[in-house]
Amino acid sequence: PKEIFLKDYKPTDYAFERVELKFVLDEDRTIVKSIINVVPRSETSNPPLVLDGRDLKLLSVKINGEVVKSNNLSLTSRHLTLSTPPSSPFTLEVDTELHPEKNLSLEGLYKSGGNFCTQCEAEGFRKITFFQDRPDVMAIFTTTIEADKTKYPVLLSNGNLIDHGDLEDGKHFAVWEDPFKKPSYLFALVAGQLESREDTFTTCSGRLVHLRIWTPAQDIPKTAHAMRSLKSAMKWDEDVFGLEYDLDLFNIVAVPDFNMGAMENKSLNIFNSKLVLASPETATDADYSSILGVIGHEYFHNWTGNRVTCRNWFQLSLKEGLTVFRDQEFSSDMGSRPVKRISDVLRLRLSQFAEDAGPMAHPVRPHSYIKMDNFYTVTVYEKGAEVVRMYQTLLGKQGFRKGMDLYFERHDGQAVACEDFFAAMRDANEADMSSFLLWYSQAGTPLLTVTTAYNPDTRCFTLKCRQEIPPTPGQPLKEPMLIPLAVGLLNSKGHDMPLSDVLDGELPLSLTDASGQAVTTAILRVEKAEQEFTFVNIPEKPVASLLRNFSAPVRLLQPDITDDDLLFLLAHDSDEFNRWEAAQIMGRKLMLNLIEQLQQGGKLSVDSAYIEGLRSILCDPLLDKEFVTKAITLPAESELVDLMTVADPDAIHTVRRFLIRAIASSLRKELEYAVEENRSLEPYDPNHSSMARRALKNTALAYLASLDQPEATELALQEYRTATNMTEQFAALVAIAQNPGEARTSALSDFYEQWKHEFLVVNKWLALQAVSDIPNNVENVRQLLDHPAFDIRNPNKVYALIGGFCGSVVNLHAKDGSGYKFLADVVLKLDKLNPQVASRLVTAFSRWRRFDDGRQALAKEQLERIAKVEGLSDNVYEIASKSLV
Ligand code: HT7
Numbered sequence: 001p002k003e004i005f006l007k008d009y010k011p012t013d014y015a016f017e018r019v020e021l022k023f024v025l026d027e028d029r030t031i032v033k034s035i036i037n038v039v040p041r042s043e044t045s046n047p048p049l050v051l052d053g054r055d056l057k058l059l060s061v062k063i064n065g066e067v068v069k070s071n072n073l074s075l076t077s078r079h080l081t082l083s084t085p086p087s088s089p090f091t092l093e094v095d096t097e098l099h100p101e102k103n104l105s106l107e108g109l110y111k112s113g114g115n116f117c118t119q120c121e122a123e124g125f126r127k128i129t130f131f132q133d134r135p136d137v138m139a140i141f142t143t144t145i146e147a148d149k150t151k152y153p154v155l156l157s158n159g160n161l162i163d164h165g166d167l168e169d170g171k172h173f174a175v176w177e178d179p180f181k182k183p184s185y186l187f188a189l190v191a192g193q194l195e196s197r198e199d200t201f202t203t204c205s206g207r208l209v210h211l212r213i214w215t216p217a218q219d220i221p222k223t224a225h226a227m228r229s230l231k232s233a234m235k236w237d238e239d240v241f242g243l244e245y246d247l248d249l250f251n252i253v254a255v256p257d258f259n260m261g262a263m264e265n266k267s268l269n270i271f272n273s274k275l276v277l278a279s280p281e282t283a284t285d286a287d288y289s290s291i292l293g294v295i296g297h298e299y300f301h302n303w304t305g306n307r308v309t310c311r312n313w314f315q316l317s318l319k320e321g322l323t324v325f326r327d328q329e330f331s332s333d334m335g336s337r338p339v340k341r342i343s344d345v346l347r348l349r350l351s352q353f354a355e356d357a358g359p360m361a362h363p364v365r366p367h368s369y370i371k372m373d374n375f376y377t378v379t380v381y382e383k384g385a386e387v388v389r390m391y392q393t394l395l396g397k398q399g400f401r402k403g404m405d406l407y408f409e410r411h412d413g414q415a416v417a418c419e420d421f422f423a424a425m426r427d428a429n430e431a432d433m434s435s436f437l438l439w440y441s442q443a444g445t446p447l448l449t450v451t452t453a454y455n456p457d458t459r460c461f462t463l464k465c466r467q468e469i470p471p472t473p474g475q476p477l478k479e480p481m482l483i484p485l486a487v488g489l490l491n492s493k494g495h496d497m498p499l500s501d502v503l504d505g506e507l508p509l510s511l512t513d514a515s516g517q518a519v520t521t522a523i524l525r526v527e528k529a530e531q532e533f534t535f536v537n538i539p540e541k542p543v544a545s546l547l548r549n550f551s552a553p554v555r556l557l558q559p560d561i562t563d564d565d566l567l568f569l570l571a572h573d574s575d576e577f578n579r580w581e582a583a584q585i586m587g588r589k590l591m592l593n594l595i596e597q598l599q600q601g602g603k604l605s606v607d608s609a610y611i612e613g614l615r616s617i618l619c620d621p622l623l624d625k626e627f628v629t630k631a632i633t634l635p636a637e638s639e640l641v642d643l644m645t646v647a648d649p650d651a652i653h654t655v656r657r658f659l660i661r662a663i664a665s666s667l668r669k670e671l672e673y674a675v676e677e678n679r680s681l682e683p684y685d686p687n688h689s690s691m692a693r694r695a696l697k698n699t700a701l702a703y704l705a706s707l708d709q710p711e712a713t714e715l716a717l718q719e720y721r722t723a724t725n726m727t728e729q730f731a732a733l734v735a736i737a738q739n740p741g742e743a744r745t746s747a748l749s750d751f752y753e754q755w756k757h758e759f760l761v762v763n764k765w766l767a768l769q770a771v772s773d774i775p776n777n778v779e780n781v782r783q784l785l786d787h788p789a790f791d792i793r794n795p796n797k798v799y800a801l802i803g804g805f806c807g808s809v810v811n812l813h814a815k816d817g818s819g820y821k822f823l824a825d826v827v828l829k830l831d832k833l834n835p836q837v838a839s840r841l842v843t844a845f846s847r848w849r850r851f852d853d854g855r856q857a858l859a860k861e862q863l864e865r866i867a868k869v870e871g872l873s874d875n876v877y878e879i880a881s882k883s884l885v
């Protein structure tokens with residue numbers, strides 16, 4: 001397969017100005033007619049015009065109405081090339097035939113739930129018609145759709161409906177025109193039997209926008225939360241960024257078969273059903289939160305992605321990192337800011353830090369790819385969002401907004417690069433931040449080591465910082481980068497000290513805010529490999545709170561921090577993120593020590609100071625209950641995998657279970673009280689305080705049920721039976737399912753019987769069984785492949801069952817290699833149907849070198865088995881072969 005490099009980027013020789021598409025949709029073949037106004041960029045030469053195309057049957061090609069002779073055309077399985085096109089503007093007409101009903105890859109035009117729909121990002125438009133299918137080719141699109149009126153009563157595409165009517169033979173048509181120039185990846189079409197929930201939104205300048213969410217008729221009642229989320233997002237973008245919607249219509253369509261979460265096609269967003277449909281009985285609080293975030297995310301793309309798009313796919317983070325940052329901020333404003341930050345950092349550390357430390361490590365702006373689909377990664381999305389957040393941390397909220405305004409002023413309607421965003425931020429603030437650009441080009445998570453010293457005579461407190469960026473594939477050596485380090489100093493009462501001055505080298509930097517007040521959090525600019533900062537006028541030895549709010553995506557090492565300091569920060573830090581972090585650091589240290597004890601054959605015992613710290617958090621009535629939930633939750637098993645020199649999945653698992661039980665028995669009374677006190681007495685409401693209450697109750701219940709004692713199991717069963725919403729019903733089921741036995745078996749079968757008609761709920765049931773840490777669970781999961789609830793063609797089911805299984809550290813990494821073999825079997829079967837989803841599964845192998853020699857050999861054997869299969873997709877080949885390097 002061919003590797004594509006950022007350094008080889010060149011603009012196209014031909015611009016496409018207008019594109020007229022006509023779709024004649026039929027059950028077993030679809031005809032697409034495309035008419036393109038082509039404008040050569042040079043008047044003096046006419047190089048070949050190369051169009052991308054895959055799995056298409058070419059019917060005819062005309063230039064200015066004349067059929068192009070075959071000696072002027074060449075057709076391969078990937079390209080249609082016109083060897084001598086005219087050197088002045090011309091009309092290109094291409095007719096093709098396709099078979100959406102046979103398209104199981106779910107890219108291009110395909111059928112889902114009996115309806116036609118499309119997915120064009122990143123390179124799916126070439127499966128619809130021959131085109132220069134790249135994001136820097138922006139055109140005005142007009143789309144005509146013709147189809148049977150009974151089978152496909154609703155016909156949708158981008159922009160405004162400009163014509164529609166009936167045709168002969170029971171057919172009808174619709175014509176849509178999108179007045180905004182766009183790249184082909186934002187094209188969309190939907191045709192089918194759908195109903196809509198309708199609402200309106202009046203923008204800040206008075207434009208009345210019609211909002212429609214389309215689903216099959218029976219699902220309409222489940223779209224209320226999505227509609228509320230959309231209206232909140234529209235208002236929030238006006239309030240926070242001054243960004244207003246630009247058309248009179250905004251459509252969202254929910255489809256059951258979708259490779260990712262959702263797609264921001266101009267004015268016609270297409271969503272995976274699980275990110276639209278919610279009712280209290282069938283969706284959990286986590287589902288409600290995801291819906292809010294993703295509806296916001298796709299809507300926000302209208303400016304960050306659509307109005308200003310990417311010059312090439314290497315710049316993907318330009319739109320995705322920025323839009324993730326925007327959706328994170330939106331969700332923070334709609335709920336609890338510290339809790340949202342904790343969840344986002346958890347995701348970053350669990351998934352992105354692991355990616356950055358493995359064979360697929362790549363910069364936020366990758367240098368090369370074989371299949372672009374493989375670079376929709378946590379690095380591009382989540383680390384990209386952290387990069388955007390660092391601009392805001394360095395420049396302040398107002399400075400960041402000035403940068404955003406300048407970005408839109410300069411680039412509206414353009415396809416641009418990450419440097420353009422950087423330049424707008426820099427120029428709007430006259431800021432000096434050149435080493436910041438390295439965040440886009442250097443892969444790997446920086447290690448930031450900070451040691452501290454206090455001198456009571458000079459009243460100076462010094463931080464010594466050292467940054468190191470580990471080598472990653474293709475990047476053995478790295479330069480130091482600009483890292484914003486947010487620091488607060490706590491006095492012995494646990495209060496923030498005012499910070500008036502800090503010396504960076506010899507340079508005094510004043511730390512006052514706009515009104516001249518001394519600040520309590522300083523943003524230090526760590527730019528060199530080694531750098532010292534000295535705070536002056538510090539009256540007593542402080543406890544330093546470092547990297548507040550996780551001010552940069554780094555691994556922070558504090559070699560001289562003590563357990564007493566951590567307990568002090570847990571109890572007093574004004575930065576809630578760092579209170580949580582203190583508990584996490586203690587939890588990680590404790591678990592690593594226990595693992596060592598276990599490996600040396602010692603008896604496990606727990607330090608009571610840690611448990612007392614958790615008790616005080618659990619019993620503090622002033623704390624946000626969701627914050628309490630996060631603070632009493634132990635670091636995940638996979639986090640420990642990344643912290644050990646040779647990961648030992650069995651020891652990690654044993655220790656984590658041991659610690660959970662130790663906490664549960666020590667805090668039993670408090671946990672029982674938390675269950676008792678936080679039962680739902682009112683109808684379900686997805687607001688923050690109700691969600692927080694349920695979160696605490698559910699976590700407490702899981703702790704209690706871990707004890708596997710009759711009273712605790714009975715309590716969980718009672719919660720299961722009396723639950724009035726899915727959040728509590730499912731959490732009780734999860735609690736019961738921790739322990740093998742009769743209660744587990746009958747609760748699982750009861751749940752399935754109750755919900756077998758609701759496919760989204762059934763996926764939860766599949767995932768719960770797949771992720772289980774019950775020994776030898778691989779056999780149960782293999783059997784579930786044949787269960788009527790499973791269908792390998794549906795990505796949600798694959799992610800639930802196979803993705804769920806990959807979430808079980810002990811079972812995926814079973815010593816006998818059965819987990820690896822199972823995963824490889826499924827990947828090879830799925831690759832023939834849906835390469836995008838198959839390659840996502842292969843990434844579960846990527847940490848294989850972290851384990852012992854025996855496991856490494858077994859994992860490698862399966863990766864090699866995958867990589868050498870004849871006819872393997874480029875998607876799977878890229879991940880498997882890179883994982884083996
Ligand atoms: N921009 C969207 C990306 C996307 C996608 C990429 C590859 C293959 C399938 C896909 N479906 C959607 C989603 C987003 O907003 O980030």
Ligand code: ZN
Binds near residue numbers: 297301319323
């Ligand atoms: Zn996105």
